Amino acid sequence: MIGLSLLTLPLVLPRLLGFQVYSVLTPSMVPALPVGSAIYAKSCNPEELAEGAIITFSLGSATELVEVHRVVQNDTQKREIITKGDANAQPDVTPVAYGRVTGEVLFSIPLLGAVSTALHSVGGIAVCIAIFALACLLWAFADKIKKRERFK
Template identity: 35%
Template sequence: MKRTLSFVIKSFLGLLCLGVAFLFIQSQQQSQQTPNLFGYSALTILSNSMQPEFSEGDVIVIQQTSSSDLATNDIITFGTKDGNRVTHRITDTMDQDQNRFFTTKGDNNNVADAEPVFEGQVIGKVLFSIPKLGFVARFLSEPIGFMLLIVLPLVAYVGITVYERLSKPTKKEEAFK
């Protein structure tokens, strides 16, 4: 039982480290693009424009989606001309000259967004949210948070593994007992 639990924990930590490393490397190489893993991305909400659906600090998971699969009342994340990412609800769709445009609006805003969203600007459709997880992500992005929650557990894991391997009796020692 102890060995199985140890294997599960080590596997989970290994996969977590690989996933974090993959997203970190991908975000460094493609700073203008949203990092994704198999078409899914996690983003932190930075404003309250979508309250009560999402609040500042919530994490949303979005999936890359074809514009033909989007409809009124879907919540999408899209890129703006100045490089920001915005998550708002589609209030209307328009097809013009074989192009699709969306009118969007934040649930907590009084008016719709000034410019329609072109289908090429859409990053993805929101699947679900995790309340307040963004504050943890923000803490992890700071040096002290990264050290406390990523580096120290990783060092502890390596230290424990090395200690366990060094403290195991060798076959020669077992033969003399």
């Protein structure tokens, strides 16, 4: 249980500090952000984003999906950003309006995103419940044995 708690700490604690935590699902940002990485983004002022910054932005109002790409150009006059995935040959076709920018990526942890995705799945939740139940049963069993040995 302690191990499971320690594993989830990097996924929960940053949210309390104002970070959004996402999992990298595609290879568009390889090698900077490998698939399965957990990325930590914090709200930012889009006008202050410099070329080379990695940002998160919504894909549109009809979806909750977020994309992660690098800033190629920040056009403060048009209030939009040209982005590009590191592994992509060309910049993205559609500029990102300032209103769609959700944050700037400040750091990442490789593989933790894959663990987070697994923990949030039905199977992952079932495994966590099973581990907790097994720990409780073992605790009760150990307590019962300890009491039995005291009365001998």
